[in-house]
Every structure is written in C-alpha cells, then in structure tokens.
C-alpha cells in the first residue's frame with residue numbers, strides 16, 4: 374500500500390554534531406551536555422535565589438501585551454525592545470561563572486544575559502530574530518537551558534526550511550555568523566508539559582550612546 378503522508382507529521386529533530394555546525398547560512402554551536410547533571414541541580418537552585426523574575430510586556434499596534442513567560446536582565450546596559458526597557462542588574466555569582474564558560478567555548482565576549490523562565494508548557498516564545506542594532510551585525514548568542522527539555526525551532530526567512538532542536542537540561546546552543554540575519558527562531562507551546570525551564574541567553578550589547 375502506498376504510504377500517505379500526514380499533513381501533521383511531526384518535525385524531525387535535526388541531528389547536530391557536538392561542536393560547530395553549518396546549515397544554510399546558520400552557524401550553530403551545539404554542546405548537549407555542557408553542564409553535568411549535578412551542576413544543573415545546583416545551578417537551578419542558585420538561579421532561583423539570585424534572579425527576581427518579572428512579567429514582561431510588548432507593544433503590538435500600540436497595545437501593551439503581557440509576554441507568555443517571566444524574565445530578568447543582567448549586564449552593563451539596560452535593554453530596550455518593542456518600546457519597553459528592561460533595567461539591568463549586575464551579572465554576578467552563577468551568572469558570571471556561566472558567562473565565562475560560554476565565552477570560552479564560543480570564543481567571544483558577552484556583557485549581558487537575558488533570563489527567560491517558562492513556568493510550564495503554556496509559556497512560549499514566538500517567531501523572532503535577535504537582530505536589534507545593539508547586538509551588532511553578526512551577533513553571537515549563547516543559549517543555556519536548565520530544567521524541562523523544550524523543542525526549539527528555526528525557520529529560514531527566505532526558503533522556509535525548518536530545523537528543530539531539543540534543548541535539554543544543561544545543553545548549550547550557540548547561534549553565530551549570519552544566523553539572525555537569515556533565520557528566525559521560536560520556542561513552541563507544549564500544552565501537556567508541567568515542568569518549568571530556565572533559559573539564559575548570553576549576548577554582547579554594544580552601547581548605542583553617541584560618543
């Protein structure tokens with residue numbers, strides 16, 4: 374019997390090699406066991422202690438909407454997006470330690486980290502590229518996951534090609550090169566999931582102040 378393809382066929386998880394991978398103008402670094410299990414547990418506890426999570430908002434057509442997750446921002450500069458400003462706190466303790474480890478493996482400097490907290494599978498992040506002017510032309514973004522494993526989708530802006538990664542506890546994904554220019558990414562909802570997840574994205578923010 375001929376095989377019929379279901380239109381709802383699930384996306385295959387893209388098999389990335391550990392280390393640097395190249396896919397259609399994306400440069401992706403993948404270290405699935407970057408933080409070991411014991412350290413994941415202590416890191417979770419330290420993040421809970423250190424991070425004051427806040428509701429965030431975005432403005433769409435002049436209307437202010439609550440974003441579907443909690444967040445906090447650490448680094449040298451405040452962070453502005455979509456008409457909102459996140460005031461920064463100094464990157465200290467476990468955040469500074471993780472920052473250094475990410476800098477070493479990604480071979481770059483970071484001066485900020487966005488902490489996202491997904492309370493359960495209802496929380497998500499929609500399609501976007503991290504392409505604000507403050508991030509520079511070829512931003513390197515190091516994304517660390519703690520807690521629940523979540524699918525992470527990438528979509529090529531021109532061809533529509535899709536990649537799906539499973540971001541598990543202690544994994545590190547680095548998006549570099551022209552990734553933000555050619556691809557968008559998102560973290561889809563998973564309605565049956567009850568466990569929370571921390572995601573830390575280390576970034577380098579260039580000061581936009583006039584000299």
Ligand SMILES: O=C(O)CCC(=O)C(=O)O
Nearest residue numbers: 487489498503560572574
């Ligand atoms: O939670 C994630 O894995 C994605 C986070 C993200 O894309 C962002 O903070 O810009």
Ligand SMILES: [Fe+2]
Nearest residue numbers: 501502503558
């Ligand atoms: Fe992002």
